[in-house]
Amino acid sequence: MYNFIEHVNGSEPEAVEDEAKYAQFMERIENGEKIEADDWMPEEYRQTLIKLISMHGISEIMGALPEKEWVPKAPTLYRKLGIMAKVQDEMGHGQLLLRVAEDLMAPYGRSREDLMMDLLSGDLKFHNVFHMETRTWADAGVIGWLVDGAAIISQTNMLDASYGPYQRALQRICAEEVFHAQHGEAIVMALAEGTPEQKAMLQEAVDRWWPSLLMFFGPGSAETTGSSKQEVTTKYKIRKSSNEELRQAFLDKYLPRVFSLGLTIPDDTLRYDEEKEQWEYEQPDWNEFKQIIKNNGPRSAERLRLRELAYENNRWVRRALSNEPVVQA
Amino acid sequence: MTSIDTVEALLENNEALQAAKTFLFQLADDDYITSFRGSEWLGLAPHIEEDVAFSSITQNTMGHAVLVYQTLEALGEAEADKLAHARPAGERLSSVYLEKPNGPGTYLDEPHYDWALAVIRLYLYETWKKIRLQTAARGSIRPVAAAAEKILMEQPYHLAHWKMWAVQLLDSTPEAKERLEERIAEAWREAGDMISFGGHGQTFLENGVTADSEEALQLRWLEEVRSVLPAPAELPLKEAGDGRRKEHGSDLDQALKTCSEVFTSDREAVW
Amino acid sequence: MTEENRNGSSFYQVYEVFSKKSASASFQLQFSLLAPNEEMAMMMAQENFMRREKVVDIWVVRRDHIRGMNPEEREMWTNRLDNKEYRTTKGYGYLRRKWREKEQDMLDEKEILSWKEVKKG
Structure with a gap:
């Protein structure tokens, strides 16, 4: 899901690694074979996967927090149950993905604990959209429909990923995303079909989320922010398409639906170019994007504080059970 | 005692009807507030795996509240969504102990939630819930018994979940044991209204809403709890308020304000 | 040495065998076998249970190391009420008609999984 991959330290291409092994590995990838956790893999592949999947996983965990703000407030019993189940799934997706990342990190002696520490220290980034504030119940709808829609576009693009454990996690995740999409649509x-106040609330939320949605897919090229690593993920057949291709796919799928509900998009330059067969739109502020994912977004500090509190306040629990667990008779 | 087999028959027997409704409101309001407190925990549990497991229990508990509110709706009360969202604190029968916040702070701001409170409170509550449902299932009012039987189907794993946490933490470090024991002592100071029928015990029994006396059920609860926790041998428990008599503190006001914030912003709108 | 070990009885340890048919498949329990240790269990596993089928990976796990449910737990812990439409797409079937009115399609499983392939830019 997270397409903005920063430069990975210590993973220069395979100068010292066994060239024969590398050639064989690339042949497997080309043949569409799946790589497993204990297979030989080039350092660059492992590092890229760790970076990608730990970001993806931690973004799911952090992504539960903005929606969670509306869980207790959901306006009907049915909505309360639906949004609880949906946010639970996000935590569940985080669990699947972090397990995949943790197994990849195991050779370095790193674990879940290190990922949490990296998150709190700012070394492990999470997705731009989850740094944003939520203001009304309509945010729960827009997150479920459009933010998740963007996530679905990115995730389905990796359903054939070369790394077996990730690909299998994504299969499970995408199957659940169908429910999420419909939860958001509902x-x-x-x-959209409600009172004038409800419609206004929805339009306001769409306007507010628009730049974040465009940013979601990451910059179109490395020049924009200076450090996109999207070509590495396509080289190793982790994903198929570029950031811009995914953004265009998102606009293709969702804009007609947005307009059919009588909603507008806050961009006067937005239009579909029939000749190029793509959407023209005003670029979001990529400098702002860089600031947001450096944990300088509107709600970055508050969201991180929640994870920090969960970590700190439950230390005694982890300490209590970290030895041989007691098995109940 | 003759049994009352249908909703229609119950509607014709006013004394039994009032007893049944009081019992059901106590049950549904308890589950509703318990589920609300559970939903505040989402994302803050000791680890991610527990967050996922806890949330299913919270959802099921909300599902139980819905089922019971719907039963009340069939007995002539307002629709379930209104029962959950539109009743003021002064009409609610939930236990004040269950309304107590999860810890200092709010779920949005500086939630210093205490896992020991969650474990002890939910273990004590689920134990009481099982006993209360079992007696209703053996009672002679079929619509009440049917709701109780349904809930009893999936409730055992809730109880098993919290029992596991309590047993494991009590058998771990002195620090954990001390935290749990403090919460047990607190329950004996505050949870009195949770295991009470609020003066309706005799009416419940006489009308067949329950099959056992309130005292017998409380003793059963005490015995079961003491087989798991190092809890005091004596009853009654003291209470922090008497929710069964509609006497609540500000905790419930805060909870309801949050639960109903969007609903009350436009009660006629479709959400 | 106990009487039992003199007879070599502890040679017979129960191992459960799991296997995967393809890289994208999940592990499936196949059957159990007896072996004195995991190395030998692994050696026995494929020919005992997967002689005629494709296998890409195998796990053997000592049965003692599996914490399964006991009969009472199966009875008590596995029931769920049939009231969870809210967590499935079943509860949102009505959206199909609503989107049709707006000349759009609902996002169902078929549509979403078709997004695997994206137009090249």
Whole structure:
């Protein structure tokens, strides 16, 4: 899901590694074979996967937090149950993905604990959208429909990923995303067909989320922010398409639906170029994007604080059970 | 005692109807507030795996509240969503002990939540819930018994979950044991209204809402709890308030304000 | 040495065998076998249970090391009420009609999984 991959330290291409092994590895990848956790893999592949999947996983965990703000407030019993199940799934997706990342990190003696520490220290980044604030119930709808929609576009693109454990996790995740998409659609549909206040609330949320949605896919090219590593993920057949291709796919799928609900997009230059067969749009502020993912977004500090508190306040629990667990008779 | 087999028959027997409704409101309001407190925990549990497991229990508990509110709806009360969202604190029968916040702070701001409170409170509550449902299932009012039987189907793993946490933590470090024991002592100071029928015990029994006396059920609860926790041998427990008599503190006001914030912003709108 | 070990009885340890048919498949329990240790269990596993089928990976796990449910737990812990439409797509079937009114399609499983392939830019 997270397409903005920063430069990975210590993973210069295979100067010292066994060239024969590398050639054989690349042949497996080319043949569409799946790589497993204990297979030989080039350092660059492992590092790229760790970076990608730990970001993806921790973004799911952090992504639970903005929506969670609306869980207790959901306006009907059915919505309360639906959004609880949906946010639970996000935590569940985080669990699947972090397990995949943790197994990849195991050779370095690193674990879940290190990932949490990296998150809190700012070394492990999470997705730009989850640094943003939520203001109204319509945010729960827009997150479920459009933010998740963007995530679905990115994730389905990796359903054939060369790394077996990641690909299998994504299969499970994408199957659940169908429910998420409809959960989001249902909230949005009720607001779009509701009172003038409900419609206004929905439009305001769409306007506010628009730049974040464009940013979601990462910059179109490395020049924009100076450090996109998207070509590495395509070289190793982890994903198929570029950031811009994914953004275009998102606009293709969702804009007609947005317009069909009578909603507008806050960009006067937005239009579909029939000749190029792609959407023209105003670029979001990529400098702001860089600031956001450096944990300088509107709600970065508060969201991290929640994870920090969960970590700190439960230290005694981890300490209590970290030895041989007691098995109940 | 003759049994009351249908909703229609219950609607014609006012004394039994009032007893049944009081019992059901106590149950549904307890589950509703318990589920609310559980939903505040989402994302803050000791680890991710527990977050996922805890959330299913929280959802099921909300599902139980829905089922019971719907039963009340069939008995002539307002629709379930209104029962959950539109009743003021002064009409609620939930236990004040269950309304107590998860810890200092709010779920949005500086939640210093205490896992020892979660484990002890939910273990004590689920034990009481099982006993209360079992007696209703053996009672002679079929619509109440049917709801109780349904909930009893999936409730055992909730109880097993919290029992596991309590047993493991009590048998771990002195630090953990001390934290749990403090919460047990607190429950004996505050949880009195949770295991109470609020003066309706005799009416419940006489009308067949329950099959056992309140005292017998409380003793059963004490015995079961003491087989797991190092808890005091004596009853009654003291209470922090009497929710069964609609006497609540500000904790419930805060909870309801949050639960109903969007609902009350436009009660006629479809959400 | 106990009487039992003199007879070599502890040679017979129960191992459960799991296997995977393809890289994208999940592990599936196949059957169990007896072996004195995991190395030998692994050696026995494929020919005992997967002689005629493709296998890409195998796990053997000593049965003692599996914490399964006991009969009472199976009875008590596995029931769920049939009231969870809210967590499935079943609860949102009505959206199909609503989107049709707006000349759009609902996002169902078929549509979403078709997004695997994206137009080249």
